[in-house]
Amino acid sequence: MTKQKPVSPFVHVGLLIAIAIVIGVGVRLWMTTEPDAPRIVSSGTALIGGPFKLVDDTGKPITDAAFRGKLMLVYFGYTYCPDICPTELSTIADALDDLKQKAKEVAPMFITVDPARDTPAVMKAYVAHFSPDLIGLTGTPAEIAAAARAYRVYYAKIPAKDGGNDYLMDHSAFAYLMDRNGKYITHFAPGTSAKEIASTIEKYL
DSSP states (O other): OOOOOOOOOHHHHHHHHHHHHHHHHHHHHHHHHSTTOOOOOOSSTTTSOOOOEEEETTSOEEEGGGGTTSEEEEEEEOTTOSSHHHHHHHHHHHHHHHHGGGGGGEEEEEEESOTTTOOHHHHHHHHTTTOTTOEEEEOOHHHHHHHHHHTTOOEEEEEOTTSSSOEEEEEOOOEEEEOTTSOEEEEEOTTOOHHHHHHHHHHTO
């Protein structure tokens, strides 16, 4: 069956993220210019990211706390994705290769938005195609939804046009870089080069 590629609202989601970050920065600047205002150190860290409780690709429960002390590179997608996911995961794998030994200080993770099909075993086999360091994470629909909300990730099921059981998942495709305490640093839009990702990560190692 030939799968039809749905039109993804990446641009709209990107604008929403950018606006949220700008608002966070604006509030910080306004508060720090007030004579008696407390100093706000972070800018946007409360807007993207947060705790999650999922299952890793070995079937063990895991939370975001397991990655403290490392930078987190978080990407949401699904294993049946026909194009954007394998492309972006390959780029992430190349960025890790560029970092060489420093990559050990990074926890790259692929969180599915299709838990019905992406079991731990499926995730384990899939991430192995890209990098031995890539961690596949799945969970219940509720757990995935909670993680997606924390990262402001859009996703939606797109049924097959022929009415069959096949379907695609439309989703945003940003990779999020989080600091060693799980706080938001920046994000990489689809198409960002491996060299740029590696260079940005290296600044925070």
